[in-house]
Amino acid sequence: MDRLAANRQHGALPVTNAMEPPAVPAMEGFKDRRLPRTFYDRDAVSVAYALLGKHLIHRSGGATRVGRIVEVEAYLGPHDLAAHSARGRTPRTEVMFGPPGHAYVYLIYGMYHCMNVVVEADGRAAAVLLRGLEPVQHIEGRTQGPGLLCRAMHIDRRHNGLDLTGDVLFLSEPAVEVPMTIVKRPRIGVDYAGHWARRLLRFYLKGNRFVSKA
DNA sequence: AGCGGGATCCAT
DNA sequence: TGGATCCCGCTC
Numbered sequence: 051m052d053r054l055a056a057n058r059q060h061g062a063l064p065v066t067n068a069m070e071p072p073a074v075p076a077m078e079g080f081k082d083r084r085l086p087r088t089f090y091d092r093d094a095v096s097v098a099y100a101l102l103g104k105h106l107i108h109r110s111g112g113a114t115r116v117g118r119i120v121e122v123e124a125y126l127g128p129h130d131l132a133a134h135s136a137r138g139r140t141p142r143t144e145v146m147f148g149p150p151g152h153a154y155v156y157l158i159y160g161m162y163h164c165m166n167v168v169v170e171a172d173g174r175a176a177a178v179l180l181r182g183l184e185p186v187q188h189i190e191g192r193t194q195g196p197g198l199l200c201r202a203m204h205i206d207r208r209h210n211g212l213d214l215t216g217d218v219l220f221l222s223e224p225a226v227e228v229p230m231t232i233v234k235r236p237r238i239g240v241d242y243a244g245h246w247a248r249r250l251l252r253f254y255l256k257g258n259r260f261v262s263k264a
Numbered sequence: 265a266g267c268g269g270g271a272t273c274c275a276t
Numbered sequence: 277t278g279g280a281t282c283c284c285g286c287t288c
Contacts, residue, residue, distance in 0.1 A: 123271070132271070142284060160281030162272050179271055197272045239271055264272090 083223040090150035090169050094124035094176040097169045105222040108203050121182030121254035121261045123237045127175050132243035135175030145211045146175040155210040162197025163206045184260040195262040231256040238264045
């Protein structure tokens with residue numbers, strides 16, 4: 051099954067970049083800070099670190115929701131027994147095996163969505179899970195934890211496979227950088243993964259109140 | 265066709 | 277600690 055077919059199966063009415071209104075109005079002095087494809091074309095740990103402090107932006111229904119990423123987890127690939135890709139290439143995990151810079155969004159426990167950023171070269175299957183967001187603009191509800199994050203950002207399976215270098219859902223360099231202290235911990239909810247569950251692949255900003263409790 | 269379980273969250 | 281609630285992926 052090709053990627054589009056997989057996306058159709060796993061998300062009714064897939065959101066495409068073409069459906070959305072023109073991106074950013076041409077303005078004098080506007081600086082496009084969107085992260086380029088090359089940002090995602092690296093190992094998962096490097097991208098996970100680099101994502102902390104970046105802005106997640108979703109334009110939909112005339113609203114632009116913005117949150118600052120404060121917590122992530124790296125999933126290294128099929129050899130990482132905590133990663134979905136460790137179960138092989140299936141319709142659900144198809145996007146993970148695809149090119150970097152796309153969204154891998156899935157339904158968990160029948161009621162929450164989780165959003166990943168696909169990283170590393172096409173054919174590899176690594177990703178970074180977004181787990182905590184500090185509200186910046188037009189965010190309602192809690193954003194601590196991957197399920198609440200997606201709910202607050204109005205992200206669901208329709209976004210599975212979406213190109214993150216487009217104009218609908220993307221990541222961006224914040225206008226102002228601030229110093230960050232990063233904490234490393236074991237990932238949450240992956241006790242089934244043996245010794246992989248103990249690897250320090252969860253990263254978050256020290257002291258930030260929008261880091262999930264767990 | 266059936267079944268076991270899940271990268272969650274919340275109430276008890 | 278258990279329930280909600282749906283889909284996935286495997287087995288029969």
